[in-house]
Amino acid sequence: MNYLKNKDYDETDAKSIESYSQNLIDKSFQDVLNDDLGNNVEESTSSYFEDRSFKGGLGNLIEQHFFHYEPNNSPDPDFPIAGVELKVTPFKKNKNGSYSAKERLVLTMIDYMTLIDESFETSHFWNKSKLLLLIHYLWKKDIDRLSYRIQYANLFSPPKQDLEIIKNDYKIIQEKVEKGLAHELSGSDTLYLEACTKAATSADRTPQPNSDIKAKPRAFAFKSSYMSYVLNNYIMKEHSDDESIIKSSTTTPFEDYIKNKISKYKDYSVEELCKKFDIDSDTKPKNLGSLIAYRILGIKGNKTSEFEKAGIVVKTIRIENNGKIREHMSFPNFKFAEIVKENWEDSTFRNYLADTRFFFVVYKYDNQGILRLKGCQFWNIPYDDLNGNVKKVWTETVNVLKKGLHISEVNGRLTNNFPKSSDNNICHVRPHARNQNDVDMLPNGDYYPKQCFWFNNNYILSQLDITL
DNA sequence: GCATGATCATGC
């Protein structure tokens, strides 16, 4: 093959590979082809790599036309002697000017049968993934794939504090498979490393040990929240105000560490906690419940690097003194015009719930009407709930919008036929807006107050640990 | 007391 030329780098030395890769910076993929093949690149070559259905196309282009080696499916890293695995990965610019990873970084397929016997350190996964060469290109909507520009080329290996969490994530996935629950794996079971679905079609299933139920094929991947953090803090080295919860090395798993810290203040009243942590509560801020939790965790602001990396969403929950939860739980708004174009399987809401781990901070009113901290809980939605009732409500919502929302006005209040909290045990649709003028356009062109999915209060109660 | 519509508070 004509691209197997002499190599202008030492393939046995990671640093040499990295410094050679930095010649890619500021180049488009077309530039890389032109540099290698001259300016008369054949149309068939360009269109071969341009084809979006060829998922690894841009990676292969870099392998063949920049590093000059043959792409392979080897269990070893791409540069086996140097131990370096090449990853070509997109990032994007957000509306507010910040940057984030466009997607998760898929590392290796999971073989459920062998996983349960592989320790992290000696695993096929870690052998291949411990030292990555990240080639970051800036993704833009509506431009040719070959016009994307490469911006960064860096060796990357997770720093020690991240590695502790990644090892524990690996263990969590391993234990679920060991229990014969590979079919119930979810990206939100874990923090930085996830088992993400990876199949040619959504119907693909594969065997697992300790269960006859076949499971979706999955791969180890760094979550997109983790990759965003890596990009901003380790690659771009932007100054970050994020504070870490874990200040020094600990053997306690992250979530246990958090739970232990919070539980030290179990049964303290909100008032006492505000005094203790010097929080001004005169204005009754609505984020008081989460502020207290951050202060207990030693965080001065309202975000932490660990939660950012894991994409954890904080929710405070208040239990009344009758043991019930009064309020339903809101989620980000959906756009009417967008949701009607979605399929459930790759819908915004399904992806959000499948990918998000929640941190519940739970308070309860005692018999004197004093609000007291009870503890906290990490939670992600159970597989059956997501694919059962939530799917049902989502589908019904889309159907209502497609058929035309029925709206009437009763006593100055708008009422509609979206799924109600009385229609389903888990979730429903309700307004989520600043006021009645905070509207979004329906498929028929009319405007209607913005809406979101809500979890029913009773469902949330049913999900809380018995100890809370 | 619940169901459902309406709106507040914060932070970027």
Place this chain on the structure above:
DNA sequence: GCATGATCATGC
């Protein structure tokens, strides 16, 4: 000004 998390208000 908007997105998001949190809570209020009213009628049955």
